[in-house]
Amino acid sequence: MDASTVFITVSLMMFANGAVLAVVSRDLPDTLRSASRYWQIGTILVAAGCAAFAFGAPLPRPIMLLAANAPMAFGLTAYYAAVQRFDGLRPKTWQCLPAIIATAAVAWFSIVTPDFRIRVIVVSLAWIWLMGACVVTLRKNSKGNPSVSRRILTGLFLLILSYAAARLAAYLVMGVGSNFAVESGVSWLNLLSPIFMAMLPVVGTTVFLLMCSDSLKRQLESAASTDYLTGLPNRRTLARCGKEAFQNARQERAELFVAIFDMDNFKSINDTFGHEGGDQALIHVAGLLRDRLGTFGMIARTGGEEFALLMPRTGRGEGLARIEEARSAIEHGRFRVGPNEVPLTISGGATTFCATDTIFDDILRRADQALYKAKANGRNRIEFAPLDSLSPARQSDNAASHRRFARR
Numbered sequence: 438m439d440a441s442t443v444f445i446t447v448s449l450m451m452f453a454n455g456a457v458l459a460v461v462s463r464d465l466p467d468t469l470r471s472a473s474r475y476w477q478i479g480t481i482l483v484a485a486g487c488a489a490f491a492f493g494a495p496l497p498r499p500i501m502l503l504a505a506n507a508p509m510a511f512g513l514t515a516y517y518a519a520v521q522r523f524d525g526l527r528p529k530t531w532q533c534l535p536a537i538i539a540t541a542a543v544a545w546f547s548i549v550t551p552d553f554r555i556r557v558i559v560v561s562l563a564w565i566w567l568m569g570a571c572v573v574t575l576r577k578n579s580k581g582n583p584s585v586s587r588r589i590l591t592g593l594f595l596l597i598l599s600y601a602a603a604r605l606a607a608y609l610v611m612g613v614g615s616n617f618a619v620e621s622g623v624s625w626l627n628l629l630s631p632i633f634m635a636m637l638p639v640v641g642t643t644v645f646l647l648m649c650s651d652s653l654k655r656q657l658e659s660a661a662s663t664d665y666l667t668g669l670p671n672r673r674t675l676a677r678c679g680k681e682a683f684q685n686a687r688q689e690r691a692e693l694f695v696a697i698f699d700m701d702n703f704k705s706i707n708d709t710f711g712h713e714g715g716d717q718a719l720i721h722v723a724g725l726l727r728d729r730l731g732t733f734g735m736i737a738r739t740g741g742e743e744f745a746l747l748m749p750r751t752g753r754g755e756g757l758a759r760i761e762e763a764r765s766a767i768e769h770g771r772f773r774v775g776p777n778e779v780p781l782t783i784s785g786g787a788t789t790f791c792a793t794d795t796i797f798d799d800i801l802r803r804a805d806q807a808l809y810k811a812k813a814n815g816r817n818r819i820e821f822a823p824l825d826s827l828s829p830a831r832q833s834d835n836a837a838s839h840r841r842f843a844r845r
Contacts, residue, residue: 473645483638486507502556509564514535517571539559561602571594575590575594576591584647584652585651586647586648593637593641666719666723667719667738669726669737671737682747682797686790693751696760697745697801697804697805699783699784700742701817703718721770725767729763734747734749735747757821785808785818786808788821788824
């Protein structure tokens with residue numbers, strides 16, 4: 438099998454993958470569709486370059502070289518843009534510069550001063566830069582997206598980058614002439630080149646789609662565990678993390694501080710300014726609670742105007758000091774709905790883990806009891822429930838209060 442046959446085979450495979458990606462991308466959400474389109478463009482361009490090598494023999498050689506190398510260089514640029522868009526980054530116009538330089542070098546050193554060595558040096562360096570940029574982008578943003586498919590795609594770019602560098606070194610060491618033809622079967626490198634070129638459009642496309650699938654899965658998991666309005670963890674996440682924190686506190690005999698907050702007079706805000714004003718107030722309070730308490734524990738929205746705080750390894754004194762700072766920040770913060778300045782306050786109930794607690798709900802019940810007391814004592818205050826405060830006489834009433842919390 439000669440190099441031309443290999444180029445024909447891989448170009449057909451690439452066009453087929455591009456067509457499949459075009460169909461699949463229609464079902465992707467807007468957040469991924471842009472990246473998919475860039476990847477599709479890259480696949481079609483690289484396929485067009487391989488097709489030019491395969492079918493361009495009747496053309497004047499400089500035209501064939503331009504028709505082959507320019508699409509490949511811009512195809513790799515499109516892959517770089519796809520990786521950026523996947524991570525929410527905006528591609529820059531200057532990123533086309535390596536492809537432009539490579540295309541200009543191919544034109545000059547095939548038409549004006551034919552020289553294969555200079556052509557292969559410039560084109561290889563452009564490829565190496567573009568694939569290196571893809572690797573850097575994939576690795577730089579991998580902390581928020583640690584999927585196996587992302588690591589595979591990174592490895593694929595590294596593999597082809599390494600091949601491009603090795604091929605350049607081999608051609609220079611071999612001392613090929615100025616009229617050397619890559620599409621010929623003279624060198625074993627000429628047979629390997631189309632095979633490696635096919636990896637990104639064929640294997641890479643499959644991995645890219647898997648990466649999109651992983652991203653969608655994480656988005657669904659995040660939606661199931663996050664409050665859509667405030668971006669805080671929701672009640673389901675609080676229950677899961679609270680259970681884990683409770684078990685750790687019980688096993689290690691460690692401290693655990695829990696608090697429940699409720700916005701004061703929230704109904705009047707909704708009645709006066711509508712649900713839009715109420716939503717703005719919720720977002721404002723959630724942001725302040727996150728800023729003041731998020732570094733010390735987990736703040737969650739449990740429903741309605743109610744929030745909860747989970748602070749592992751934190752005792753009564755430190756916990757009360759932290760939440761009092763947050764309460765004061767909300768009270769003295771400026772909040773507006775349109776031209777109207779609206780005062781906001783919260784009431785809170787807090788407690789800590791007790792050795793007699795059997796489940797996490799026991800702690801929540803005491804915190805809910807303390808919140809009830811804060812509301813009864815005038816609002817805009819924090820109350821702490823002593824560990825023995827849940828008397829048998831209050832258990833039935835407080836159980837109903839906790840059911841109210843659970844429904845939210």
